Amino acid sequence: MAGKKYGVIHLSMRAGELDTDHCSEEQREILTFGCVIYIYYGRRSFYVGQTDQFLMRHSKHMAEAKTDYRQFEKVVILFGQYVNGNSQNDLEALLITYLTADQESLPRKEKRVRRNRTKGNQFVDYPNREEVLARVLTPFWEQELYQAGLVRQRSLDGLRNSILFKYSPFTELSEEQSELIREIEEGTRSFLIEGTAGTGKTVVLTNLAARLCEHHDWNVGVVVKSNWVKTARSIFRAYGLGKNITVGTAYQLIRQKKRFHILVVDEAHRLRWNSPKQNHVTTGIFDPNDPRKNELFLLGELTDRLVLLYDAIQAIRPSDIPYRDFQDYVQEKHMERRMLTKQFRVRVQDKGATYTADDYINGICSFLQIKERTFDPCVFQNPSENAYFGVVDSIHELFDYVDERRQYHPKAQCRVLAGYARPWGSHYQPGHKHYAEFDWAEDEEHRWKWNHTHENWIALPGSEDEVGSIHAIQGVDLDYVGVVIAKDLTCQGGKVTAVKENYFDTNGTPPKESFSLSELSAYVRQIYYVLLTRGISGIRVYFEDPALKEHFMEVVGRT
Template sequence: MSNKYLTLELSLDKQGEITNKPTSSSSNNAILNFGDVIYIYEGPKEVYIGQTKHFYTRHQEHFDHDLSFIVGAYKRVIVLFGKLVNQLSLDDIEKQLITYITIDIEKGKKSIEIDNATAGNNSPEYDYQSDVQSDLLVPFWQELYEKGFVQNKDLSEVKKSLLFKYSPFHQLSKEQLRVIKTIICSDQLSEENFLIDGLAGTGKTVVLTNLAARLAQLYPEKKIAVIVKSNWTKAGKSIFDAYGLKNIQVTTALKFIRDKKSVDYALIDEAHRLRRYYSKGNHVTQDIFKDKKGNYDPEKNELELVSKNAKRLVLFYDSSQSIRPSDIPENVFQAFLRDHNFKKLDLKQEYRISIHEDRNHQFTGNDYLNGVRSFLQLDTRPFNKALFSSYKTNPDAYFGVADSISDLFDYLNQMENYQNNTIDRVLAGYTRPWLSKKNKTTFDWTEGNRHWKWNSTNEGWITKITSRNEIGSVHAIQGVDLNYAGVIVSTDLRLINGKLVASIDDYKDTNGKFKKDDYDPDKFTSFIKDIYYVLLSRAMNGIRVYFEDPKLREYFENWIND
């Protein structure tokens, strides 16, 4: 056991009496008199986590007043204390244990209860935070496993879960915390709305889950809608359900509009993908854009319709990820913001991409994303171009170029041999018709004697077991983090006279094309570039790219060496 913390495991009878109080006066004094402690109650069906300064007093309060304790749900409790458990670290340790244990029991038969409304607290940084992780949490988790308090032996495996990545108890950066505090501390009597503006990887979804949880606990009487794309509804519901946040509704914009139920807060992820009336496409959603006479109203859009049933709006937005002509145009979006008293808050620091130090260079996630945007001719921002060529001498490089689609799948297989339980997928531009949608025996992609299908669904695709052997489009992956990715840059992006131009003949997403009388080649090219920006910005730990067009690969090689 680590000498930087101590534990006591106490057994309970049906009345909650501790049957094995420690005989050591030091242990009793640590809990009774001066001890900051974390405690975890465990029973056949429930787990309860909390913190206190006076454990025995708090224990008696639980059994006098809390229903789950009175009915004898808990059979034992483990108490954590010691020199690393104090006022500086207490919130941090508790929040991490809440997240880990929630993930551990997610698929089990137990439920979890949390003391102290910890989702509303933020634990500031402190000098020995790394020691708490390595010298307390890791060995303490091993002890919990050996004593049967948790099911998963390896804490690193727990951290690979989607629930960990988007946990509403996630430690926030100063920038992310500033955004949340600004919204929570704003005058509740005002009608101020908020736009959270950030590029890919700046943690918009993590901020959303944290904000929703804090609002839910601060205002349990208020109704909160978390509005997401259909590919994220299942994950979103599992996150908030796992943490017992009851006054949060996870839904899509379309369902929210059709339900016509008023809420106090509507938090909208991927707000750049909200739709407008557009006669081509949107066949499922057309009815919401009709006026009272049953005629389509070209001025209607999902943002306006959501706002009618939400007292306050918080939008999470990146204009670089608008990918269809049915998305609300930028000028219409900005006009809505001006007319509805929105305050803009920025997220600038990239967090998704984790690039380990190269043999000769140290790269950052911002280097990678800025480089992607430069290659796609979206804009020019400073970056270290060596990041995109280091794979030629470093097989472990974050970025690399593959020679085939098969090589992309082989790359993911290789990385999974090194790291189990990672979330890895192959993604592509929409240059093959989705034939397998109607004929399950048909394959959409073929290369030699190997073949693959498109993503079998958009909603919840990332959590489906079969998705690892499918190829995902942007509609299945937007807003999702992967560990490793293979990306097919397909023939819908061409090089013409030194410029990247979209090829409408190669693009097979019917709803992604303009109407014939509304076709704008420059805007269409922007959509295709934005799609690849999304696909190329999903991977946290590594990515390999295959260029279907040899001329585009040649352009990339020249761009590296320029």
Template sequence: DIIIVDEAHKLKKYYPKGQPNARRHLREGDEEISLLEKITDGLVLLYDPYQGIKPQNISPSEIRKLTKNYVNMQLMQQFRIGGNSSFTGEDFLNGILYGLQLSDDRNFNSDVFKGEYFRIVDTLKEVVDYVDDYSHAYPKTTNRVIAGYCREWVSNRKKKINKGKKYEELPYDWHVGNVLKRWNSTDVDWVKKPNSENEIGSIHAIQGYDLNYSGVIIGNDLTVKNQKIVAVLENYKDIGGIPLKDGFNLSELTEYILNIYYVLLSRGIDGCAVYFEDKSVEKLFKERVGL
């Protein structure tokens, strides 16, 4: 038998932090690649090193070590973002990686950031309106607002203070100007849920899904210091996504958060609008992608 693992960057290792249910099958020192190898004669991993988003994921260096005897093949083309006669989807993805300082490879056509596919907006309301406008104009398309985990999940139904409340009675997680929004009320097929178009999706709700038009909020969990994008620990609210205090490394957290934004920015098939909460990050990103 052969097992093919799509989204293999989601494979986990034992980690004492995070959702207990996600590690019930793992003991200290375990990771899922070795467990899979025990039950198959052939294991195929479809893996993107830029989509590891939390310390529970098997890291790129660990993946390389565990698969050192595997046949390594690179898939050089993606099919989500089509591009046009002047740029390709690969130009956009390579540009995102360069813009976010995840890569030093400047080999992309910056025209992709200057046309109709991509835009940077000035307010959160504009990014919400962008998604709403396309949803009203093209009702059969799937369009959502998605964001980095830079707000607490105060609408979580599991919180004691929210027990027994109807959905409309739950507090808002996002309150910026006149925009009032809640986080995704589920992370299981959130995109397909009827009310999801009125919510803001986190990385846990959107990874692995496609959208037609995406409105992306790059939050205040990133800033710029000495021309480097760095994480702002106090503004990153995914408790399970923060490395353990013992041996905590800000650069490790920064990489996880940047990977999250790479994933969010690569969801849109037909278009993407972006709002930066931290204007120093916006300025640096613009400079790097040629805007």
């Protein structure tokens, strides 16, 4: 093939013996002394490795007891000018990730199971990486592996949008993330890791948990919100890491009373205290005579080391542990504090633009009056239909936007989200006094239901035609998003304020005896901060409240 930047050797295996009879002298030289990536595979499993002495490495594999390499029937070997010590770690990790994600959608009886027991060597950036990915990895996948029948999806584009790829414990880490994981792994203290939306906190969680259970054989607890439990379990299971990792909500792990070497807590700002506005199911874990014993305290009783991933401005309910109480616990336990600063989720890639994702995040915080930050308002002013940000005039236009994006990007996660400004009537059975067939309606033609469940919502059939609430998408990445900024938020006298009458999250409203509009306003503003920071590649917004829209236009300099 003209312009090919790599070489490939395909070998058959029988009972662990390689058939190299057809190999040329140059190929035998590569097999003996060349830098290569190799993939063993059979009908039910695969294994990815790297070496600079394949034949010797193969002999060692055959002597191993933990993995029966004689089960494999073939091996494909990648070599060439770009396959060397700089790129091998990267290619090995990416192939493990892509192969795992490719297999996940298949029926169980058709899946090939990953047999790697570790995640390989740590990634270090190297020159010409983009060229290696474009001219080696992509054609190797789409031509060699696809034609060999090893993979089902020919294009890598769709796989990059999968949950298993985005949160893979084999993913490329920034220097900031790598250093943080190394410090936690090598240390003995507990950590509070703070970062705003999209700074890669969940990626740190999956990579940290994987390294701890692989390299130390530790018993690792992973705490996530209920809408992410199934997803987290599937990620660790798919990469063969489920044995020493226990995933659950804080409530589930507290009830189990199991001891852990370390507990890693995602969305730690959503840990709960014994609030009057508490879900009745969770009250059984609390001591009514000791208000200190919130979920953070009780998790700390299960381990000598906590790692908390935290963003104070994503607390959205009165039952979330108050900021002061949270900080008091961190100080009392002498936790190490670290910050994640690099933005990964939002990818503002408007043609010719000089503004960045940070400008978008800072602009949202300024508009919502969460934090006053400097930003380039041009990120909100680009009139192009392909711009990252845009404002529309109706809810159905939001659905039109995400539906159109889905046609161009079939594997993308595209959803419409909204503030909790409608009752959840569709949740009840017909005949119930609060039942409603639809929760959101513009006219007879345009009507929608809330998300029918919080748990694993975006993975479920039909969710594209529903409106997602904060409880279905907190902690989740989406590719394209439409957001209804509803009438639960307005602007009065220059202040962005909640409208209690238009806010319908029963457990999200401060108790009557201590109700504070300023407290409710903080929760609702922070809900919209979360909704408006879900979109990776694009977002469209519809304002129901004219005063709030006018305020937004003033803040971002739009007419």
